[in-house]
Every structure is written in C-alpha cells, then in structure tokens.
Amino acid sequence: MGIAERKEREKVELREHILQGAMDVFTEVGYEQATIRKIAQRIEYSPGTIYLYFTDKDAILFELHKRAFGELEGAFAPLLTIDDPVERIRQMGHTYIRFALDKPMLYELMFILQAPMKAEEVCDDWEEGHRSFLFLVEAVKQAQQANRFSQASPEVIALSFWSSVHGLAALYLRDRFKMFAEEEVPQLIAGSIDAMIHCFSRGAD
Amino acid sequence: MGIAERKEREKVELREHILQGAMDVFTEVGYEQATIRKIAQRIEYSPGTIYLYFTDKDAILFELHKRAFGELEGAFAPLLTIDDPVERIRQMGHTYIRFALDKPMLYELMFILQAPMKAEEVCDDWEEGHRSFLFLVEAVKQAQQANRFSQASPEVIALSFWSSVHGLAALYLRDRFKMFAEEEVPQLIAGSIDAMIHCFSRGAD
Amino acid sequence: MGIAERKEREKVELREHILQGAMDVFTEVGYEQATIRKIAQRIEYSPGTIYLYFTDKDAILFELHKRAFGELEGAFAPLLTIDDPVERIRQMGHTYIRFALDKPMLYELMFILQAPMKAEEVCDDWEEGHRSFLFLVEAVKQAQQANRFSQASPEVIALSFWSSVHGLAALYLRDRFKMFAEEEVPQLIAGSIDAMIHCFSRGAD
Amino acid sequence: MGIAERKEREKVELREHILQGAMDVFTEVGYEQATIRKIAQRIEYSPGTIYLYFTDKDAILFELHKRAFGELEGAFAPLLTIDDPVERIRQMGHTYIRFALDKPMLYELMFILQAPMKAEEVCDDWEEGHRSFLFLVEAVKQAQQANRFSQASPEVIALSFWSSVHGLAALYLRDRFKMFAEEEVPQLIAGSIDAMIHCFSRGAD
DNA sequence: CATGAATGAGAGTTCATTCAT
DNA sequence: GATGAATGAACTCTCATTCAT
Numbered sequence: 001m002g003i004a005e006r007k008e009r010e011k012v013e014l015r016e017h018i019l020q021g022a023m024d025v026f027t028e029v030g031y032e033q034a035t036i037r038k039i040a041q042r043i044e045y046s047p048g049t050i051y052l053y054f055t056d057k058d059a060i061l062f063e064l065h066k067r068a069f070g071e072l073e074g075a076f077a078p079l080l081t082i083d084d085p086v087e088r089i090r091q092m093g094h095t096y097i098r099f100a101l102d103k104p105m106l107y108e109l110m111f112i113l114q115a116p117m118k119a120e121e122v123c124d125d126w127e128e129g130h131r132s133f134l135f136l137v138e139a140v141k142q143a144q145q146a147n148r149f150s151q152a153s154p155e156v157i158a159l160s161f162w163s164s165v166h167g168l169a170a171l172y173l174r175d176r177f178k179m180f181a182e183e184e185v186p187q188l189i190a191g192s193i194d195a196m197i198h199c200f201s202r203g204a205d
Numbered sequence: 206m207g208i209a210e211r212k213e214r215e216k217v218e219l220r221e222h223i224l225q226g227a228m229d230v231f232t233e234v235g236y237e238q239a240t241i242r243k244i245a246q247r248i249e250y251s252p253g254t255i256y257l258y259f260t261d262k263d264a265i266l267f268e269l270h271k272r273a274f275g276e277l278e279g280a281f282a283p284l285l286t287i288d289d290p291v292e293r294i295r296q297m298g299h300t301y302i303r304f305a306l307d308k309p310m311l312y313e314l315m316f317i318l319q320a321p322m323k324a325e326e327v328c329d330d331w332e333e334g335h336r337s338f339l340f341l342v343e344a345v346k347q348a349q350q351a352n353r354f355s356q357a358s359p360e361v362i363a364l365s366f367w368s369s370v371h372g373l374a375a376l377y378l379r380d381r382f383k384m385f386a387e388e389e390v391p392q393l394i395a396g397s398i399d400a401m402i403h404c405f406s407r408g409a410d
Numbered sequence: 411m412g413i414a415e416r417k418e419r420e421k422v423e424l425r426e427h428i429l430q431g432a433m434d435v436f437t438e439v440g441y442e443q444a445t446i447r448k449i450a451q452r453i454e455y456s457p458g459t460i461y462l463y464f465t466d467k468d469a470i471l472f473e474l475h476k477r478a479f480g481e482l483e484g485a486f487a488p489l490l491t492i493d494d495p496v497e498r499i500r501q502m503g504h505t506y507i508r509f510a511l512d513k514p515m516l517y518e519l520m521f522i523l524q525a526p527m528k529a530e531e532v533c534d535d536w537e538e539g540h541r542s543f544l545f546l547v548e549a550v551k552q553a554q555q556a557n558r559f560s561q562a563s564p565e566v567i568a569l570s571f572w573s574s575v576h577g578l579a580a581l582y583l584r585d586r587f588k589m590f591a592e593e594e595v596p597q598l599i600a601g602s603i604d605a606m607i608h609c610f611s612r613g614a615d
Numbered sequence: 616m617g618i619a620e621r622k623e624r625e626k627v628e629l630r631e632h633i634l635q636g637a638m639d640v641f642t643e644v645g646y647e648q649a650t651i652r653k654i655a656q657r658i659e660y661s662p663g664t665i666y667l668y669f670t671d672k673d674a675i676l677f678e679l680h681k682r683a684f685g686e687l688e689g690a691f692a693p694l695l696t697i698d699d700p701v702e703r704i705r706q707m708g709h710t711y712i713r714f715a716l717d718k719p720m721l722y723e724l725m726f727i728l729q730a731p732m733k734a735e736e737v738c739d740d741w742e743e744g745h746r747s748f749l750f751l752v753e754a755v756k757q758a759q760q761a762n763r764f765s766q767a768s769p770e771v772i773a774l775s776f777w778s779s780v781h782g783l784a785a786l787y788l789r790d791r792f793k794m795f796a797e798e799e800v801p802q803l804i805a806g807s808i809d810a811m812i813h814c815f816s817r818g819a820d
Numbered sequence: 821c822a823t824g825a826a827t828g829a830g831a832g833t834t835c836a837t838t839c840a841t
Numbered sequence: 842g843a844t845g846a847a848t849g850a851a852c853t854c855t856c857a858t859t860c861a862t
Contacts, residue, residue: 007846
C-alpha cells in the first residue's frame with residue numbers, strides 16, 4: 001500500500017510541521033502571545049487544521065515539552081563516557097546551562113512555564129522531570145561511592161545542584177542579570193557551576 | 206499653597222490606592238487573570254482613571270515590583286543583628302525562601318515574570334535587584350574576612366548562592382517538584398540551603 | 411444633574427436599542443442563527459458593547475422573554491371588562507392565538523424555545539408562565555361559579571385549554587399545517603378554539 | 616446482474632446505516648449537538664461518505680422525520696382492534712403522548728423542529744403528517760356515525776384534539792410545566808386528554 | 821480630575837462541506 | 842464508491858486602551 005504509506009508519512013510530517021511552527025512562534029513572541037492562528041499562519045494552514053492534529057493549544061505545548069526532554073537527554077548522552085564521576089557532574093551542569101541558553105523556549109517549556117504542568121499526563125507524575133532528576137541523583141551516588149563527593153543525602157545534593165543551575169538559567173532567561181556586564185555573564189555562570197562542584201567535591205565529611 | 210499641596214497629596218494617595226488594589230487583585234487571581242478592569246473595580250474607580258496615573262499595565266507591574274523589594278529588604282533587616290557572618294548568610298537564604306513561598310505573587314514579580322523588566326526605568330540598570338545582590342555580596346565578603354568562607358570570588362559565591370535559592374523557589378512555584386512527596390518538600394528545600402552553606406563555609410581553600 | 415440624567419437615559423435607550431435589534435435579528439433569522447455579531451451589526455455597535463449591557467446571549471433572550479409576557483398581559487387586560495366569564499375565556503383564546511401569529515418570535519421565546527428556560531431566574535420557578543396560567547385558572551373558576559362550565563378540576567380544564575391553543579400556535583409556527591389550504595387555516599384555528607369552549611361550557615356535568 | 620444487484624443492496628444498506636447512526640446520535644446528544652462528524656464517527660465511515668447519500672444535514676433530518684411517522688403509526692396499529700370509537704380516540708391520545716415522552720427526539724423531529732420541514736419533498740405536501748391527521752379524522756367520523764361524538768366538523772374536532780395533545784407534549788418537552796409539581800404532571804396530562812374526550816363525546820348537540 | 825461607554829482586535833474553538841486521491 | 846484532510850467562516854466572549862464629556 002504505497003498510497004497509504006505516503007499518506008501516513010504526510011500526516012506525520014504535517015504534525016511535525018505544526019510542532020516546528022509552534023516552536024518558532026513560541027520562540028519569537030513567547031508563550032503568552034503565541035496563538036493558534038499565528039501558528040497556523042506561519043505554516044500556511046488554516047487554524048482548523050491544527051485541531052485535526054492536536055486537541056488543543058496545551059496539547060501542542062505538552063508535546064513540545066516532552067520532546068524537549070528528549071533533546072536534553074540527547075545532549076547528556078555523550079557524558080556517560082566520562083569516567084571521572086565528579087567531572088561528569090560538572091559537565092552535566094555546563095551542558096544543562098548551554099541547553100537552556102541555546103534553546104531558551106524549550107527550556108522555558110520544560111522548567112519555567114506553568115501551562116505544560118497542567119496537562120493530564122503530568123498531573124500526578126511528571127515522568128520526564130523525574131527521569132532527569134534520577135539521572136543526576138545516580139551520578140551523585142557514583143561520585144559518593146568513589147569517595148569524591150560530600151556524603152550528604154544524594155537527593156539533597158542533587159537538588160542543590162539542580163536548583164543552582166536552574167536558578168542561573170531562569171534568572172538569565174528572565175533578564176535578571178542586569179547587574180552584570182553582559183560579556184561577563186557566561187563566565188560568571190560557568191564559574192558559579194564550577195564553584196558548586198568544587199564545593200561538593202571536597203573529600204568526605 | 207494649601208490647596209496645591211492637598212491636591213498633590215491626594216494624587217499621591219490615589220496612586221497608592223491603585224497600587225494597593227492592583228497588588229490585591231494580583232495576589233488573588235494571579236498575573237494572567239489580573240485585568241485593569243478588575244483593579245479599577247476593586248478600588249471603585251473607573252478604568253480610565255488608572256491611565257491617568259500609569260501609562261499602561263506594565264507600569265503598574267513595575268511599580269509593584271519595586272515595592273516588593275522594599276518588603277524583602279524589610280524581611281532582611283533583622284538579620285543585620287546576627288553577628289556570625291556565616292549564620293547571617295544562612296538566615297538570608299531561609300528568609301528569602303520563606304518570602305518566596307509566603308508571598309508568591311510578589312516573588313514572581315521580582316524574579317520570575319518578564320513583564321516588569323520591560324519598564325524603561327529598568328532597561329539599563331535594575332536598581333532594586335542590584336542593591337539586593339550587593340547586600341548578599343557584602344555578607345559574603347564579611348564571612349570571607351572572618352576566614353569562615355570559601356575564598357573564591359565573592360561575586361561568584363553570591364551568584365551561586367542566589368541562583369541556588371532562586372532555583373529552589375522558582376522550581377517550587379512553577380510546580381516542578383512533583384518528583385518529591387509534598388510533605389518532604391519544605392525539608393528538602395531547607396536541607397538544600399544548609400548544604401550549600403555548609404559547602405561554602407568549610408574553612409579556607 | 412442634567413448630564414447624569416441624560417447619560418442614564420442614553421444608557422437605557424441603548425439597552426432598548428439592543429433588545430430591539432436582537433428581536434429583529436431573531437425574527438429574521440430565527441434564534442439558532444441569531445448571533446451577537448449579527449445583533450451588533452444591525453445596531454451598528456461593536457459586539458463588545460452588547461456585553462456592557464447584557465452578561466451573555468441568554469440574558470438578552472431572557473429579557474425579551476420577560477417583556478413578551480408583559481405584552482401578552484397587556485393584550486389580555488381589556489378582556490377583564492367582559493362580563494360573561496365564558497366569553498371572556500373564549501376571547502382569551504383568540505387573543506392568545508392572535509398574539510402568537512402577530513409576534514411569532516416573541517411567542518417562540520415565551521413558549522417554544524428551550525434556551526430561555528435555562529436562565530437562572532427561571533430554573534426553579536417560571537414566574538411569568540405561572541402568573542399567566544393562574545390568570546386562566548381564575549377565569550375558569552369564575553365560569554364554574556357561574557355554573558356555566560364543566561365542573562372538572564379548574565387546573566385540568568385550564569391546562570386543556572392552554573395546551574390546546576398552544577398546540578394550535580406551535581403547530582402553525584413550525585409549519586405543521588401543510589395539510590390545510592393556507593387560506594382556511596385562520597378559520598380552522600378559530601373554529602378549533604370555539605369548539606373547545608363550546609365543549610367545556612355545556613352546563614354542569 | 617448479480618453484481619449490480621449486490622451493489623444496489625449495499626447502497627441501500629449503507630444509507631440505512633447512516634440513518635440509524637444519525638438517529639442514535641440525535642437521540643443521545645440532541646439536535647443542536649448532533650454533527651455530521653459525530654454521525655460519521657458512530658458508523659465508522661468518513662464524513663464525506665455521508666454526502667454521497669444525503670445532500671446535506673437537513674436531508675438526513677427529513678428522512679428520519681419520515682421514519683418516525685412509521686414508528687408512530689406502528690404504535691397506533693393495535694388501537695384498530697378497539698371497537699368503541701370513542702375509546703379508540705382516547706387511546707390514540709394517550710398513545711400519542713406516550714410516544715412523545717418516550718421518544719422525545721423522534722417527536723421533536725416530527726412536530727417541533729423547523730429543519731425537517733425545509734426539505735423539498737415536504738414543501739408542498741407533508742404526506743406523513745397529512746396521513747396521520749386523516750387517520751384521526753377518520754376515527755372522529757366513526758365516533759360521529761355511532762352518534763357518540765360532537766357533530767361539529769370532524770376536521771375541526773380532529774384539529775382540536777390533535778392540537779391539544781400536541782400542546783401538552785410540546786409544553787412538556789420544552790420545559791413549560793414548571794408551575795406544576797413534577798410528580799403531578801403525568802396525571803395532569805392524562806387528565807387533560809380524558810377531559811378533552813369527555814368534552815367531545817357528550818351526546819349529540 | 822475623573823468618568824465609563826465604546827471599541828477593535830483577537831482569543832480558542834467548532835462545523836458543514838469540499839475535493840484530490 | 843469512499844476517503845479524510847483541509848478549509849473558511851463563523852462562533853461567543855475578553856481586554857487594554859481611548860476619548861468625549
């Protein structure tokens with residue numbers, strides 16, 4: 001059934017196209033100002049068409065949110081080859097920040113915006129977030145086992161580290177770094193991550 | 206000029222009244238649902254009147270944002286009596302988080318929402334934020350002088366600490382702590398702050 | 411306060427204007443097809459303006475529904491001067507039908523459409539309808555007291571009479587009299603009402 | 616031509632299938648909410664297919680309307696065995712009402728909704744309605760011949776009776792019996808029908 | 821100074837219908 | 842014959858903002 005296959009493919013492609021368009025619009029005008037109509041206009045389809053692929057605006061949002069985690073995980077994958085567990089965590093921090101700054105709208109969707117957390121799929125358990133967090137906890141445990149890291153609760157350490165890098169990203173994305181010269185910011189952020197690692201990695205306690 | 210003075214005073218008072226009403230509405234229904242009309246209704250003036258005192262909705266937002274810093278500074282004031290500089294920083298962290306959780310709307314205005322940062326007054330320099338940050342830097346320097354704290358750049362340490370507590374607050378306020386049991390969250394947050402302090406305060410390096 | 415009075419008057423007038431426009435649109439395109447936009451267009455105001463005077467579409471509907479009863483009661487008023495109670499009931503029937511045929515949209519609003527019965531004011535008690543019904547019951551009782559009418563339950567008789575004239579009106583308005591030649595219909599309707607009266611008025615039983 | 620026959624048969628069957636689905640949807644969600652898509656979904660065909668069998672939504676409506684008369688006539692059939700012509704008419708009234716209350720959607724289609732009367736087939740002559748009416752007229756004539764009924768024009772008597780029972784059904788279905796306690800309504804309706812019969816059947820005049 | 825009626829633009833969403841395949 | 846993706850027009854309703862008074 002060549003025809004059926006092609007149709008199926010086209011359907012998938014249009015879905016992708018919509019998501020891409022939505023992402024573009026989100027990026028350009030922000031979530032608040034992103035409307036179904038703007039998305040439709042951008043991909044040159046009618047607003048109604050979008051509703052053939054997504055039940056509502058939030059469904060698009062949630063799909064993008066889910067994919068964003070895929071991308072982040074993809075960015076984390078190469079770090080698994082780093083042997084030194086402390087260095088691995090350090091690189092996770094830098095990778096995380098780079099992701100946030102390179103793909104700000106994705107990052108907003110994942111960790112800042114309220115809307116995606118209202119999706120039903122996420123109401124009880126936020127699978128994507130949970131998975132990412134456990135990934136970090138695991139890395140911390142390994143560093144602890146290697147006796148290279150603070151022996152405090154690995155969850156607390158992971159939370160400290162995550163909240164710290166998220167804080168850097170969130171403050172930056174929401175324009176709260178005006179007290180720094182713009183050119184210094186990247187170094188300050190990087191320095192801050194390294195300071196954190198340094199802090200947690202000083203021998204056993 | 207008694208009359209002119211009285212008029213001036215009345216003008217200031219109405220301005221205050223609008224801000225108070227806006228804050229109330231804002232707190233009750235959240236930023237998305239806060240409309241000029243609701244604010245006007247609450248203070249029993251017409252929508253048009255509000256535009257005599259503020260150029261637009263964002264101007265109100267910005268003003269509230271500024272006030273919010275006053276409140277936070279007020280909450281910080283008692284901490285000045287704490288002699289131990291490390292303990293002082295630790296208490297700053299806890300006070301900051303408590304403020305964020307007790308007055309989430311104010312906190313959003315100060316550190317999360319985009320809108321207030323679009324005000325002209327803030328474009329080049331974000332005075333309020335800067336002042337608060339310097340306050341933290343100062344505390345760090347004192348801890349360093351007392352040889353109780355990491356000797357890394359005080360700006361970097363302050364940034365690490367701030368981003369960390371902001372990260373905790375922001376993740377919590379935007380519902381990203383679904384991976385934790387709700388009753389554990391406060392302890393986790395507190396634990397995370399203390400871990401951070403512990404991390405930076407361990408002797409010279 | 412001449413100005414305030416004029417403004418008040420203008421407000422009332424626009425409200426009336428909207429209701430008139432709504433009635434026109436209802437009459438022309440029927441309730442289903444009557445939209446806020448069409449009403450707004452007809453009176454040359456913006457759709458939003460209508461919402462300053464009515465909370466929603468149903469509120470307009472309900473207001474018209476209420477007024478329609480006022481009109482019907484006005485049409486009934488002169489009948490009070492008829493001494494003969496049976497003749498009075500007969501005239502009520504004819505007046506009722508005439509009202510239905512002369513002002514079909516009002517009649518639809520009062521007795522056929524579903525929407526107006528969803529208004530909160532009407533959910534428990536449908537005051538207008540109840541009042542009209544009691545008016546008829548009263549007339550029946552007088553005819554019975556004069557020993558001119560069937561001695562069955564006055565409520566049942568009133569219901570029979572009302573349902574009968576409503577049936578005539580409703581079948582006609584919804585185009586169910588195609589089995590009759592159009593020119594005969596008025597006579598048939600009138601004949602039917604008179605037959606009903608004749609039927610109930612034949613002495614005691 | 617076995618093939619042609621089979622195709623013809625299949626065509627008829629699908630048509631039936633659509634009508635059945637439409638009736639189901641119609642009954643479940645009501646006229647307002649019944650959409651072509653819902654009908655298509657229910658029978659697991661595409662919306663486009665429906666347009667191969669019916670020119671538009673109203674055509675489906677009209678067809679169902681026609682079928683509904685078949686059902687009503689089926690309900691009337693057993694009454695033919697009743698010998699007493701007056702009792703027969705009385706039972707027709709009760710059967711009619713029962714039909715209206717048991718199958719409100721069918722009843723709406725037959726006697727209340729505007730849409731089905733717009734079909735071309737019905738523009739000049741409404742065959743189904745006409746037939747039913749004549750059936751009633753015939754019954755009246757028999758009652759008159761037996762000297763058991765008012766000798767007024769049988770058409771007028773039939774119209775009175777029909778309009779009366781329709782009025783009861785229509786007022787009830789459109790929620791206009793709020794002035795009665797809900798539990799009394801069935802008795803009131805039944806009483807009203809009997810009163811009507813009583814009224815017309817009292818000897819010659 | 822203050823009003824508040826009015827607007828225009830736009831929001832998300834739905835639907836009967838069409839038409840290339 | 843059947844599909845079903847796509848459309849275009851429409852829906853109700855909301856809001857920040859303006860401006861004649």
